[in-house]
Amino acid sequence: MMPAVVKLCCGISYPHLRSMSGLHRTAVAVIGQEITHMKHWAQIKHHMGKHAEPKTEVAVSEDQLFYIQHGKEALRKAVSMLEDRDGWKVEIKENNGDVICSKVIPGTGKVFRLEAVLEASVDDLYDLLFVRVEEMHQWNPSVQHIKVLKQAGPETIVTHEVSAETAGNFIGQRDFLSVRHSCKQKSSAYLGGAAIRLESFPPQAGFVRAEDGPTCIIIKALDEDTTKSSFTWLLNMDIKGWLPKSIIYQGLPRTQLDFTRHLRKRLSLR
Numbered sequence: 001m002m003p004a005v006v007k008l009c010c011g012i013s014y015p016h017l018r019s020m021s022g023l024h025r026t027a028v029a030v031i032g033q034e035i036t037h038m039k040h041w042a043q044i045k046h047h048m049g050k051h052a053e054p055k056t057e058v059a060v061s062e063d064q065l066f067y068i069q070h071g072k073e074a075l076r077k078a079v080s081m082l083e084d085r086d087g088w089k090v091e092i093k094e095n096n097g098d099v100i101c102s103k104v105i106p107g108t109g110k111v112f113r114l115e116a117v118l119e120a121s122v123d124d125l126y127d128l129l130f131v132r133v134e135e136m137h138q139w140n141p142s143v144q145h146i147k148v149l150k151q152a153g154p155e156t157i158v159t160h161e162v163s164a165e166t167a168g169n170f171i172g173q174r175d176f177l178s179v180r181h182s183c184k185q186k187s188s189a190y191l192g193g194a195a196i197r198l199e200s201f202p203p204q205a206g207f208v209r210a211e212d213g214p215t216c217i218i219i220k221a222l223d224e225d226t227t228k229s230s231f232t233w234l235l236n237m238d239i240k241g242w243l244p245k246s247i248i249y250q251g252l253p254r255t256q257l258d259f260t261r262h263l264r265k266r267l268s269l270r
């Protein structure tokens, strides 16, 4: 109904609009943009209603929808980078089967892909890497602290992450502000993320604010065995600062190996 009324109004006012000038014209343009905006949000709300909460009507603020959209978009982009199987170069092959490959993606830069098999179920990994992400510093010494600043629905969070001084050796301490979006299914989980900028959370004095993403972790149950999962992590990070690229590109895959080592140790403690 609403779009029909809007269209009718537009039709009636079209001849007048054409003869308008200056401020009038600007005002009409702004109203037009607002209407498009309203329509856009309505569509997202409709979509969210279908997927996240099929029965209950939850009030989702525009603010939250922004984070959800941003997170979904990051996840989509990162997954499509991983789906393109061409052009990956092997960087490191470990004896335990872990493999890190890299690829230069135009417009994005060099990204790294770690593939490993972990002795844990999809649920356990989802819990550890998304639901209880704030506890990561307890088992990962590369992380100094992770704080969930906002929760936008059950699948999306805004986080502030600070790496430890020793993480990435030469690289030095960094902080990140990211939106993280997850998509959990029965035998797989997708964790996507990307940097965001918030006026309410400007870069901290003394830290170099790095930018993460689009990035993602894909966890899939191995067919034969649900206590084992395949773990694929796309690391795509602009760590900023003044370091030469060669040093950064040596450090990043190392941080991926460190991460999996600490994660395995944490899993063995259960």
Ligand SMILES: CC(C)CCC[C@@H](C)[C@H]1CC[C@H]2[C@@H]3CC=C4C[C@@H](O)CC[C@]4(C)[C@H]3CC[C@]12C
Residues within 6 Å of the ligand: 129, 130, 133, 142, 143, 146, 161, 162, 163, 164, 167, 168, 171, 172, 173, 174, 176, 180, 191, 217, 239, 251, 252, 255, 256, 259
């Ligand atoms: C290179 C130097 C500066 C940084 C090293 C620290 C790195 C390894 C740390 C800092 C912040 C960390 C991230 C913080 C939060 C998440 C979200 C979670 O769902 C998956 C892991 C992931 C994505 C972490 C991966 C490791 C991480 C990127």
